[in-house]
Amino acid sequence: MPLLAVSGEVRSVVAAFRRFWPYTRGDRRWLLFSGVCAVVAAACEVAAIWLFGVITDKALATRDLDAFWTPALSWLALAVAAGLVSFGGEYTTALAGERFLLRLRDGVFAHIQRMSPDFFDRRRLGDLMARLTDDIEAIEELVASGLVQAVTAAVSVVFFAGAALYVRWDLALVACALVPLFVVTAKVFAARLHAAAARERASNGVMNSIVEEGLANQALVQSYNRQATEASRLHREGRRWMAAKMAEARLTASYGPLIEVLETVCVLVVLGMGAWELSRDRLTLGGLLAFAAYLGYLYPQIQALGRLALTAGEAAAGADRVLQVLNTPPEITDRPSARPRAAGRGRVAFDAVTFGYPGTGRPVLDGLTFRTRPGDLVLVTGPSGSGKSTIAKLLLRFHDPVAGGIRLDGVPIHDLTLHALRASVTLLAQENLLFSATVRDNIAYGRPGASEDDIVAAAKAADAHDFITALPQGYDTPVGQRGRLLSGGQRQRIAIARAMIRDTPVLILDEPTTGLDEAAARRVLTPLRRLMEGRTTILITHDPHLAPRPDQVIDLGAGAASLRAVGDGRADRTGPAAQPTTSR
Ligand SMILES: Nc1ncnc2c1ncn2[C@@H]1O[C@H](COP(=O)(O)OP(=O)(O)OP(=O)(O)O)[C@@H](O)[C@H]1O
Numbered sequence: 001m002p003l004l005a006v007s008g009e010v011r012s013v014v015a016a017f018r019r020f021w022p023y024t025r026g027d028r029r030w031l032l033f034s035g036v037c038a039v040v041a042a043a044c045e046v047a048a049i050w051l052f053g054v055i056t057d058k059a060l061a062t063r064d065l066d067a068f069w070t071p072a073l074s075w076l077a078l079a080v081a082a083g084l085v086s087f088g089g090e091y092t093t094a095l096a097g098e099r100f101l102l103r104l105r106d107g108v109f110a111h112i113q114r115m116s117p118d119f120f121d122r123r124r125l126g127d128l129m130a131r132l133t134d135d136i137e138a139i140e141e142l143v144a145s146g147l148v149q150a151v152t153a154a155v156s157v158v159f160f161a162g163a164a165l166y167v168r169w170d171l172a173l174v175a176c177a178l179v180p181l182f183v184v185t186a187k188v189f190a191a192r193l194h195a196a197a198a199r200e201r202a203s204n205g206v207m208n209s210i211v212e213e214g215l216a217n218q219a220l221v222q223s224y225n226r227q228a229t230e231a232s233r234l235h236r237e238g239r240r241w242m243a244a245k246m247a248e249a250r251l252t253a254s255y256g257p258l259i260e261v262l263e264t265v266c267v268l269v270v271l272g273m274g275a276w277e278l279s280r281d282r283l284t285l286g287g288l289l290a291f292a293a294y295l296g297y298l299y300p301q302i303q304a305l306g307r308l309a310l311t312a313g314e315a316a317a318g319a320d321r322v323l324q325v326l327n328t329p330p331e332i333t334d335r336p337s338a339r340p341r342a343a344g345r346g347r348v349a350f351d352a353v354t355f356g357y358p359g360t361g362r363p364v365l366d367g368l369t370f371r372t373r374p375g376d377l378v379l380v381t382g383p384s385g386s387g388k389s390t391i392a393k394l395l396l397r398f399h400d401p402v403a404g405g406i407r408l409d410g411v412p413i414h415d416l417t418l419h420a421l422r423a424s425v426t427l428l429a430q431e432n433l434l435f436s437a438t439v440r441d442n443i444a445y446g447r448p449g450a451s452e453d454d455i456v457a458a459a460k461a462a463d464a465h466d467f468i469t470a471l472p473q474g475y476d477t478p479v480g481q482r483g484r485l486l487s488g489g490q491r492q493r494i495a496i497a498r499a500m501i502r503d504t505p506v507l508i509l510d511e512p513t514t515g516l517d518e519a520a521a522r523r524v525l526t527p528l529r530r531l532m533e534g535r536t537t538i539l540i541t542h543d544p545h546l547a548p549r550p551d552q553v554i555d556l557g558a559g560a561a562s563l564r565a566v567g568d569g570r571a572d573r574t575g576p577a578a579q580p581t582t583s584r
Helices: 008-024 028-060 066-113 117-121 125-143 145-167 169-177 179-216 218-223 227-279 285-326 388-395 418-424 439-444 452-461 465-469 488-502 518-532
Strands: 348-355 365-371 377-381 403-408 425-428 506-510 536-540 552-557 560-565
Touching (some): 008 066, 008 125, 008 285, 028 066, 028 285, 066 125, 066 145, 066 285, 125 145, 125 179, 145 169, 145 285, 169 179, 169 227, 179 218, 179 227, 227 285, 348 388, 365 388, 365 403, 365 552, 377 388, 388 403, 388 536, 418 425, 425 488, 439 452, 439 488, 452 465, 452 488, 452 518, 465 488, 488 518, 506 518
Parallel strands (some): 377 552, 506 536
Antiparallel strands (some): 348 365
């Protein structure tokens, strides 16, 4: 922003500009077109003011009506032309701005989707959502429409100042001598506004989180009678947000009047000098009026530049928050040499895998080794917190082991692209979430483009077809937020159908009967067994009934992995602290 000297928030604005400018690619010609429109509109205004001076001197002062028509009609033509280019400029600015926003939101969302689930577990969803919506809009105000407004204001300043200089350079210099006052005022205000906006943005994120968490957990809130607590949490944060908003309002509200007083001082000084010149016959009345009109147009443009500096300060606060996300690299990425290999038959091998969650200092898995044949059933047991689900997260590469390696069909999993790896493994998690869509959409989520016959066949195999057809709209019934309009057992059977249609060689079942009562758990057993048929299955469970005849048992008891190979003894080794036990 031209009105700001180099300072903290200018660096922030420049950094944001540099980082986000590439997102304007494809729309720069529209931005350029908007800029050209702004120049033409400003030129039309300058010419119109000149015509106003001509009318005053040639028609009004001389009372000559004949001299009125030509400049008046020219003025009208200029007004129409200015109107048309203004429309074109504003429309293309909006178009470029909205397309910029679309691209930026897509880019940030794509980046966020590459983060491992741990990233989300450590952050508040509502805050991330605020970054993806409000904060991104603030950036648009800086980079796309902000830029066009800055160019418009800057060009207008040059034109009006040039015209004023042309009419009376000495008066114009006096008028311009007061401009630094505007600059200093804008700078002081922008710095303070940046700080207030940063508080406001952060508070907005927290408020969003409180609303999101409160609404997502309404059943818990109501059953624990905690409505008042939730309301007061929101109220407290709302007050903080209000205080920051009021600080912003105080600054913007006092900036306008202050600038107006400065402007009035400038205009009065110039008019005083003009009156002096007029009395000495060194200036015509039309000349003075045109000169005053140029100033009347010039100062608001300087004001607009100042205001843009304030907006830029606010936008930079939003940009900082988006940059925090964009500058966090995904923990797990494809190696350049990773290949999108086709899925094999599902041989899984863990070789001396050691892993601990970052910042916990203690390994959850310590030298875990096991191997499966295609189609094997591996039962993983152990007390709560012993690392059973961690095995699933490592196989899906939500995290990478600290030591040791994991192979799928003989290929180290980090030599596969994440897409290829995950296309070979299906996870049926403890808490099976459905999307807020229809039953059909939720099943088809397992394989986009699945045919109606495939969907029905998967639902039948999951023993879900009967209850689905009994629903009011059958396969078109909406399942509600997170599938909450269905029972736990029904949700689970739809999740089984979804896994069924995905049809991958490796399957991970993480406590698939958690949260189901005995009858519901029994009902999912048959479809679960159907799902496991012919796939390498890693079954994490406390319930041995789920897998009466496993090929291997991994017992992650009390910090030590004990591995029991059932059959041909493919279990090679256990964690260092454990002794392998082979049974049967
Ligand atoms: N994202 C994480 N960050 C830090 N620690 C974690 C994370 N996820 C799990 N842990 C810790 O790692 C340990 C193993 O967790 P894991 O979920 O694998 O246990 P589990 O055996 O599946 O437990 P449960 O039977 O209760 O589901 C736990 O002590 C847990 O606190």
